[in-house]
Amino acid sequence: MIDTTQALKRTPLYETHVALGAKIVPFAGFEMPVQYPTGITAEHKAVREKAGLFDVSHMGEFIVRGPQAVEFVNHVTTNDVAALKPGQAQYSTILREDGTIVDDCLVYRAEDRVLMVVNGSNIDKDFAHVSRYVKDFDVTLDDISDRIALLALQGPDAARILQQHTDTDLSAIKYYEFVTGTVAGVDKVYISRTGYTGEDGFELYFPAERASEVWSALTKSGEVTPAGLGARDSLRLEMGMALYGNDLDDTTTPLEAALGWLVKMKKGNFVGRDALAKQKEQGLTRKLVGFTTPERSFPRHGYPVFAGGEPSGEIRSGTMSPTLGIPIGTAYVPPNLAAEGSTIEIEIRGKRIPATVVKMPFYKNGSRL
Numbered sequence: 001m002i003d004t005t006q007a008l009k010r011t012p013l014y015e016t017h018v019a020l021g022a023k024i025v026p027f028a029g030f031e032m033p034v035q036y037p038t039g040i041t042a043e044h045k046a047v048r049e050k051a052g053l054f055d056v057s058h059m060g061e062f063i064v065r066g067p068q069a070v071e072f073v074n075h076v077t078t079n080d081v082a083a084l085k086p087g088q089a090q091y092s093t094i095l096r097e098d099g100t101i102v103d104d105c106l107v108y109r110a111e112d113r114v115l116m117v118v119n120g121s122n123i124d125k126d127f128a129h130v131s132r133y134v135k136d137f138d139v140t141l142d143d144i145s146d147r148i149a150l151l152a153l154q155g156p157d158a159a160r161i162l163q164q165h166t167d168t169d170l171s172a173i174k175y176y177e178f179v180t181g182t183v184a185g186v187d188k189v190y191i192s193r194t195g196y197t198g199e200d201g202f203e204l205y206f207p208a209e210r211a212s213e214v215w216s217a218l219t220k221s222g223e224v225t226p227a228g229l230g231a232r233d234s235l236r237l238e239m240g241m242a243l244y245g246n247d248l249d250d251t252t253t254p255l256e257a258a259l260g261w262l263v264k265m266k267k268g269n270f271v272g273r274d275a276l277a278k279q280k281e282q283g284l285t286r287k288l289v290g291f292t293t294p295e296r297s298f299p300r301h302g303y304p305v306f307a308g309g310e311p312s313g314e315i316r317s318g319t320m321s322p323t324l325g326i327p328i329g330t331a332y333v334p335p336n337l338a339a340e341g342s343t344i345e346i347e348i349r350g351k352r353i354p355a356t357v358v359k360m361p362f363y364k365n366g367s368r369l
Contacts, residue, residue, distance in 0.1 A: 299327045
């Protein structure tokens with residue numbers, strides 16, 4: 001048997017996770033904590049009610065510098081980077097010429113650069129893709145992923161807790177804004193009021209070699225619960241937030257994935273624009289929706305979906321919602337069955353059960369709503 005573990009990367013906090021008793025699993029090419037001894041449900045609840053801390057250092061970071069940094073990122077993403085002021089961020093997608101999604105990403109506009117944050121499993125693919133367009137702009141593009149640690153402190157108590165470790169006035173940072181400040185004695189930290197949970201919180205970008213210091217400082221009081229990939233997934237799904245590789249992939253477009261709000265057609269030309277314009281004109285053949293079912297069955301990723309009695313792909317994301325106590329999931333269905341209240345079927349262990357299309361987010365009481 002071939003040992004593939006050697007090919008997996010480790011974040012700067014790998015040893016910390018092991019010392020905490022985390023269950024380590026392969027994810028996005030990394031050895032990552034899926035849960036700690038507290039368990040996924042407890043970690044999920046901590047983020048909804050107090051605060052949890054995630055190591056998401058597997059994510060990728062690209063720095064774009066130069067006179068045309070904004071123009072370049074505007075060309076390779078769908079949202080309008082030019083509409084950002086320095087210190088603002090936005091969610092966006094990176095497309096191929098045919099309109100399909102290479103990745104979803106975050107874009108941060110600073111005074112002298114633009115930061116693109118991409119999914120860990122897609123770093124090499126994304127960098128190769130956007131590098132194709134560098135020649136047309138006066139910019140430099142650098143992959144700094146291995147040099148950056150990224151921690152996400154999430155929950156209604158996140159601001160109060162983080163404020164104890166920084167002189168930066170966190171109350172002045174609005175949602176999807178960021179500043180550079182000092183956290184736990186570490187300088188030049190990007191303090192971003194963003195997250196993937198639906199709760200208030202911050203994502204902290206800083207040099208990888210300082211990761212254990214910041215983690216230790218934030219968790220020392222015992223107020224913050226270490227949280228792994230399991231809770232991260234259930235939290236984001238309750239909010240209807242997409243996961244690349246599940247809800248999004250290289251066959252889907254943002255229009256199909258209910259991410260049309262990220263596509264700014266009026267900003268001018270960008271990669272994939274013509275294909276999306278054509279798809280808008282011709283109409284969609286499928287659309288991503290959320291669903292629930294009255295049965296207590298667990299709707300797992302990959303289970304077959306039927307719409308109007310016909311096969312309609314598979315469940316893209318699914319779980320038993322820890323907060324709501326009901327099955328929730330996402331799937332692509334024909335547009336005529338995408339309206340709230342429509343009935344579809346999901347197949348669980350050979351049995352088809354009815355499911356109802358519902359409006360996302362499933363959980364509507366997050367502190368960030």
